[in-house]
Structures are given as C-alpha cells and as structure tokens.
Amino acid sequence: MSNIILRAEAINKQYRLGVIGTGTINNDLKRWWFKIRGKNDPFLKIGETNDRSKKGKSDYVWALKDINFEVKKGEVLGIIGKNGAGKSTLLKILSRVTAPTTGQIKTRGRIASLLEVGTGFHPEMTGRENIYLNGAILGMTKAEIKQKEDEIIEFSGCERYIDTPVKRYSSGMRVRLAFAVAAHLEPDILVIDEVLAVGDAEFQKKAIGKMQDISKGEGRTVLFVSHNMAAVKSLCTRAIILEYGKIAFQGRVEEAIECYLSKSSEISKSSMVHFDDFLSTDKELQLNSISSEDINGRIRESFMQSETIKIRIIFTALREIVGMRFNLAFKSSMDVVAFATSSHHITRNKIIKGNHILEVEIPKFLLNKMRYTVSLNAGIPGEKFLIRPIDVMFIDIIGDYANNSTYIENWPGLLSPKMNWNFYDKG
Incomplete structure (x- = not known):
C-alpha cells in the first residue's frame, strides 16, 4: 500500500482583481458558453504572476500556478x-x-x-x-x-x-x-x-x-x-x-x-557593498567591496544563530604596505559595540602591491537575535588610518532552537554565545 x-x-488558482472578486455576468456567461461547447475556460489563458509590488495590466492573477x-x-x-x-x-x-x-x-x-x-x-x-x-x-x-x-x-x-x-x-x-x-x-x-x-x-x-x-x-x-x-x-x-x-x-x-x-537577502547595501574608487587618504589602499556570506558562498544579510557567517573584504594595495590591519566592529541599534575583531595576526607583515581578499568567519551561536551594524576601518597601529571607521552593512540574526529545545530563548545582552557546561557527580 x-x-x-x-x-x-497541477494545482492552479486564479483570482479576479477589483471590487467584484467573483466575476461579472458577462464573464460568467462567457465561461458557461465555452463549457457547454466542451472548450476550456477562456480566462485561464490570461492572468499575470501574483507580484503584489508591481502594477499589472491584467484583471486576473494567478495566486497559485x-x-x-x-x-x-x-x-x-x-x-x-x-x-x-x-x-x-x-x-x-x-x-x-x-x-x-x-x-x-x-x-x-x-x-x-x-x-x-x-x-x-x-x-x-x-x-x-x-x-x-x-x-x-x-x-x-x-x-x-x-x-x-x-x-x-x-x-x-x-x-x-x-x-x-x-x-x-x-x-x-x-x-x-x-x-x-x-x-x-x-x-x-x-x-x-x-x-x-x-x-x-x-x-x-x-x-x-x-x-x-x-x-x-x-x-x-x-x-x-x-x-x-x-x-x-x-x-x-x-x-x-x-x-x-x-x-x-x-x-x-x-x-x-x-x-x-x-x-530574501537582495544583493544591496545590506549584504554586499561595492566601493568605486574608494582610496585611502594617501592613496595607499583601495577598498573594492565587502560582503556577508554563508559557508556555501551565497551572499546574504539574514542568518540563523546556528550558521557560520563569513565576511569577505576585497581590496587593492596600491603599493607595498607594512604593518596594516583591517578592523571590524559589530554594533547594536543603539550604536553599542558588541565585539570587534582585527586582521593584525595575518596582515601585520608586508602586503605586496596588488589585489587581495581578506576573510573572517563569525562562529555560530555567538550573535544574539537582533540586527547588527558592521563597521570597518583600516590602518597602521600607532601611525595612521588608511580607512577611517565607516558603517558598511547590516546583518540580521534570526533566533534558533538549542539542541532538542522547543522554545527560542530571548537572552539579554548583545551576544548569546553557546558555552560548554560540564556536570560532575561529587560522589
């Protein structure tokens, strides 16, 4: 069995727009005439995709197709x-x-x-x-x-x-x-x-x-x-x-x-930013783009708490730079910094002239359920800014269930990291 x-x-559902949602006498008669002649409903040949954000030309829409x-x-x-x-x-x-x-x-x-x-x-x-x-x-x-x-x-x-x-x-x-x-x-x-x-x-x-x-x-x-x-x-x-x-x-x-x-994440300012001719003040560094991606490389702005987030920065060194680092800060809607991270351990040595890609992974179960603003800056510590702090994108974190839980906890705070707890019998 x-x-x-x-x-x-093959489920299809068509609706007629306007005040009279069920049709008109003229349309009903036309449908009846086609039906008794053994022909298909003439109104099934018309109708547009149900995109509510756009003005259409037809009085009929396909709610399901x-x-x-x-x-x-x-x-x-x-x-x-x-x-x-x-x-x-x-x-x-x-x-x-x-x-x-x-x-x-x-x-x-x-x-x-x-x-x-x-x-x-x-x-x-x-x-x-x-x-x-x-x-x-x-x-x-x-x-x-x-x-x-x-x-x-x-x-x-x-x-x-x-x-x-x-x-x-x-x-x-x-x-x-x-x-x-x-x-x-x-x-x-x-x-x-x-x-x-x-x-x-x-x-x-x-x-x-x-x-x-x-x-x-x-x-x-x-x-x-x-x-x-x-x-x-x-x-x-x-x-x-x-x-x-x-x-x-x-x-x-x-x-x-x-x-x-x-x-849901349109490639826009919120998930990928392109910088045309964005040069540092002394023309040493050109910032090309920054994006937020999932582990499969798809550009997104919304992530579950259980997902790893990858921030990718593409830049061009216009000459050899020594001791440079990029800094990222994640801020709440009240402009309070949740945490900051730096690339100093991989970029502190010499950066040769040319195009480069810099990536950082934000671990899963670190960010809380909220919208974060990502701020970026770059410079040589103790000497100068190459890029002064600018807000570059938003990242939305969607609540997720903990293991075997049926309830999303609303934890206070800017972060909600998943910690390792241990339990021992004193015995």
Missing part, C-alpha cells in the same frame, strides 16, 4: 515564502475551504485545519460548546469528543473560562483553544497556518512540543506554514518554498531555509 497520504496535482507535490504519512512539511507568495491560499485549498481553478487534491484520511484565529468558532457559544461544534465539523462523534474533552481543556489553559462565551476571549485564548481542539481530535492530516504567532512564549513551546508528538510519536501528518525559520527547522522534515504562486524549491528543510534566506 502506498505511503502517500496527500498529493497535489502549477503546484505539484506529495506528502507521506507521518511527514511534517513546512511551507515557507514571503507574504503574498500563496501559502495561505494553498492551505485553504488543501483544507477544502476553497476549490482550485484547475487541478486536484487527493487525500487519505481526515483533515483538520487551523488557518485563522477562531475559525469555526461561534462567538455566542461557550468554549466547551465550541469544542463539540468544532469537533463535529472535523467529523468526530460526540463520544469521541467527550473522551478527549478534559485533555483539550487542560492543554488550552482556559479551564476557568471554558463555560464563558468565546466572544469574551482574547485572541490568544481563542487560538489556544482552537489549536487544542485541532491537535487532540486525532486528524490524519493537521494543517496549520501562521497562527502560533498570536500565542505567548509558553503556549508556543507547548504547541510545538505537541506537533512534534503528533508527527513523531503518533505518526500523523502535519502541514505547517510559518515565517519562524527556527520552528520550521525544528519541526519539519521537508519544506517547500513558494514564490509568486509557484514552487521555487522543495527538498530538505535545511537546504530550503538556506535557499529562502538567500532569496
């Missing part, structure tokens, strides 16, 4: 991409909330979805009543729901308010209860959009731990959309990147995250 529990085949993938039983599939890439549209199609324009979804088993805060909840009904209502919508019998009721209430942390109408719940309480229902009613496929961001840190820790139990312990399938790369990395076994409604990449989750972060 095949291990494939969900298959998306030619989406094909398979999900195995027990797999956790991450779906990542920028806002407007088509992630939520895809999940709505998978959850049967909306239908694809063309293509089909084949599934085996029951699907539970958590797409928006409070979806499927009636505001006038109590939390307890909504558990039964939501469970019935998911296809559960009353006996099955009753068996899980106490466990759901305990997990949600809303026991005190469980007999209070949901309209009086905060958004965080609603998403807690909604997630508890979806996760405990034993669906074969659990579809989760970026709703965990509404919850607090305690709830996110519980929710991610529960999803790990669902996939690894209970062997059920999870489709997970998130902008939290650490959560995707921790939870998912495979990932898909959506870009303008198309699949730009699918494969191992580590490769997907690297690809996504590199695509």
Whole structure:
C-alpha cells in the first residue's frame, strides 16, 4: 500500500482583481458558453504572476500556478515564502475551504485545519460548546469528543473560562483553544497556518512540543506554514518554498531555509557593498567591496544563530604596505559595540602591491537575535588610518532552537554565545 497520504496535482488558482472578486455576468456567461461547447475556460489563458509590488495590466492573477507535490504519512512539511507568495491560499485549498481553478487534491484520511484565529468558532457559544461544534465539523462523534474533552481543556489553559462565551476571549485564548481542539481530535492530516504567532512564549513551546508528538510519536501528518525559520527547522522534515504562486524549491528543510534566506537577502547595501574608487587618504589602499556570506558562498544579510557567517573584504594595495590591519566592529541599534575583531595576526607583515581578499568567519551561536551594524576601518597601529571607521552593512540574526529545545530563548545582552557546561557527580 502506498505511503502517500496527500498529493497535489497541477494545482492552479486564479483570482479576479477589483471590487467584484467573483466575476461579472458577462464573464460568467462567457465561461458557461465555452463549457457547454466542451472548450476550456477562456480566462485561464490570461492572468499575470501574483507580484503584489508591481502594477499589472491584467484583471486576473494567478495566486497559485502549477503546484505539484506529495506528502507521506507521518511527514511534517513546512511551507515557507514571503507574504503574498500563496501559502495561505494553498492551505485553504488543501483544507477544502476553497476549490482550485484547475487541478486536484487527493487525500487519505481526515483533515483538520487551523488557518485563522477562531475559525469555526461561534462567538455566542461557550468554549466547551465550541469544542463539540468544532469537533463535529472535523467529523468526530460526540463520544469521541467527550473522551478527549478534559485533555483539550487542560492543554488550552482556559479551564476557568471554558463555560464563558468565546466572544469574551482574547485572541490568544481563542487560538489556544482552537489549536487544542485541532491537535487532540486525532486528524490524519493537521494543517496549520501562521497562527502560533498570536500565542505567548509558553503556549508556543507547548504547541510545538505537541506537533512534534503528533508527527513523531503518533505518526500523523502535519502541514505547517510559518515565517519562524527556527520552528520550521525544528519541526519539519521537508519544506517547500513558494514564490509568486509557484514552487521555487522543495527538498530538505535545511537546504530550503538556506535557499529562502538567500532569496530574501537582495544583493544591496545590506549584504554586499561595492566601493568605486574608494582610496585611502594617501592613496595607499583601495577598498573594492565587502560582503556577508554563508559557508556555501551565497551572499546574504539574514542568518540563523546556528550558521557560520563569513565576511569577505576585497581590496587593492596600491603599493607595498607594512604593518596594516583591517578592523571590524559589530554594533547594536543603539550604536553599542558588541565585539570587534582585527586582521593584525595575518596582515601585520608586508602586503605586496596588488589585489587581495581578506576573510573572517563569525562562529555560530555567538550573535544574539537582533540586527547588527558592521563597521570597518583600516590602518597602521600607532601611525595612521588608511580607512577611517565607516558603517558598511547590516546583518540580521534570526533566533534558533538549542539542541532538542522547543522554545527560542530571548537572552539579554548583545551576544548569546553557546558555552560548554560540564556536570560532575561529587560522589
């Protein structure tokens, strides 16, 4: 028997722009006329890529275009991409909330979805009543729901308010209860959009731990959309990147995250800087460029805490220089220096005339979760500056999970180095 529990085949979704989103009588009649004559929908031949940042010429856009993938039983599939890439549209199609324009979804088993805060909840009904209502919508019998009721209430942390109408719940309480229902009613496929961001840190820790139990312990399938790369990395076994409604990449989750972060980092002032004719005051040194790269040489500005960062400086010595060094400083948004590093141990000797490349690696688990400004200067200690201090680029550090953790700690301070701790029995 095949291990494939969900298959998306040639999924396309087209939307019409404007006030009337469902079309016009003229268009509906035209579609009907083509259909009874056995011809294809004429509006499928038109439409543009869904790039929300650009003004288009067509009234039709492709929210999704030619989406094909398979999900195995027990797999956790991450779906990542920028806002407007088509992630939520895809999940709505998978959850049967909306239908694809063309293509089909084949599934085996029951699907539970958590797409928006409070979806499927009636505001006038109590939390307890909504558990039964939501469970019935998911296809559960009353006996099955009753068996899980106490466990759901305990997990949600809303026991005190469980007999209070949901309209009086905060958004965080609603998403807690909604997630508890979806996760405990034993669906074969659990579809989760970026709703965990509404919850607090305690709830996110519980929710991610529960999803790990669902996939690894209970062997059920999870489709997970998130902008939290650490959560995707921790939870998912495979990932898909959506870009303008198309699949730009699918494969191992580590490769997907690297690809996504590199695509998010446009080669601009923030990730690579070119210096045209940037000469030192006495024309001894010309700075050509500086860039931030990953270990594979891809130019990026965003990095996980668990990644090594390589800073590459390309410069030209216009004559022989002795005793020169480059200095880099990483500063916080408040212009406080987190740390500085120098090339003096490799450039203190003679630098011959010509082009040179200087590289320094920033070790993983050193920088904290924040944006750093990188400042550069060069000179001969005790004599003169060759390049006076200038801010050259930004580097964004994204939080990451520690080993086997399900919670991203927000550590104070400009750095959060990973230290080696030892434990001994005094015995």
